[in-house]
Amino acid sequence: MITITLNGEERNVQDGTSIDDLLGIIGAEKQRVAVVVNENIVYPEKRSGLMLQENDQVEVLAFVEGG
Amino acid sequence: MNELQIGTHTFSSRLILGTGKFGNVESMLDAVRASEAELVTVALRRFNREQVEHDLFAALSTIEGLTLMPNTSGASNAQEAVRAAHISRELSGSPFIKVEIHPNPQHLMPDPIETFEASRILASEGFTVMPYIPADPVLAKRLEDAGCASVMPLGSAIGSGQGLATAEMIKLIIRESSIPVIVDAGLRSPSEACAAMEMGCEAVLVNSAIAVAENPAGMATAFKEAVEAGRKARHAGIMPKSGSAVASSPLTSFLGKTS
Numbered sequence: 001m002i003t004i005t006l007n008g009e010e011r012n013v014q015d016g017t018s019i020d021d022l023l024g025i026i027g028a029e030k031q032r033v034a035v036v037v038n039e040n041i042v043y044p045e046k047r048s049g050l051m052l053q054e055n056d057q058v059e060v061l062a063f064v065e066g067g
Numbered sequence: 068m069n070e071l072q073i074g075t076h077t078f079s080s081r082l083i084l085g086t087g088k089f090g091n092v093e094s095m096l097d098a099v100r101a102s103e104a105e106l107v108t109v110a111l112r113r114f115n116r117e118q119v120e121h122d123l124f125a126a127l128s129t130i131e132g133l134t135l136m137p138n139t140s141g142a143s144n145a146q147e148a149v150r151a152a153h154i155s156r157e158l159s160g161s162p163f164i165k166v167e168i169h170p171n172p173q174h175l176m177p178d179p180i181e182t183f184e185a186s187r188i189l190a191s192e193g194f195t196v197m198p199y200i201p202a203d204p205v206l207a208k209r210l211e212d213a214g215c216a217s218v219m220p221l222g223s224a225i226g227s228g229q230g231l232a233t234a235e236m237i238k239l240i241i242r243e244s245s246i247p248v249i250v251d252a253g254l255r256s257p258s259e260a261c262a263a264m265e266m267g268c269e270a271v272l273v274n275s276a277i278a279v280a281e282n283p284a285g286m287a288t289a290f291k292e293a294v295e296a297g298r299k300a301r302h303a304g305i306m307p308k309s310g311s312a313v314a315s316s317p318l319t320s321f322l323g324k325t326s
Contacts, residue, residue: 007114033158034154036154043157062111062123063124063135063159064110065092066086067108067272
């Protein structure tokens, strides 16, 4: 197991978890989301190949209603 | 001439809609359709399955011809706003960004210094920048010089419904500006949107007044028609004011009178 920070909260995930896997775990796999890992935007085509590392700071963001 | 040009984009509609505060997503979508808006604002937030009941992007994608303008609300300084803009562009696929930096939740007044800095950076990066600003003609000109595609001065505080409290300042901004001036925030009723257009605004941005109406779609239609009326009146030439009465009917030759 490794520990990452997801949207400001610590979370344990299996070694070898990709960004795509993580989106599946949190139920965001079907939604259009932006992913930022350690302040770098991770584009959709890179998400299956990028494995999470210990202490990664991950932000998953989406559009919500706003004015 | 009748199209609204913002940067390299043109729009038939001059009503921009905010998507916040609606009772549910269906009423928001109905209002967007009724408004015939082609540009709508959205906000960027952390994904939370417990809180997010629907996919807003997918919902808005069902309406043809809609362009998303993400805002940078939540940012309290230029650096945060620039970061939010980069992420939003990845999501929206649109160069439009509403720079919105209001650090004080009590009054939500835009921070002119941070707004200028974020807008300057984003314009230099190729964004179509539309900053939400205090109604300040000097700031508006500086933002135009920095490469913004429009300026969006507030009519009054966000969500306050106090209308065009800044009308005289907005007139000064319009007089000096070579980019579209769009009133954003504070409008309560269609007559105020009409007045903004008569004044020479190129468009208005409305959210609360439509979202919290008893019938949001009905109010969206009313705002759409008011914006169109104001625009037409502006171009038809509004009569000057006179200090005294000027009769509309002849004052002579009434029956039974000698002169």
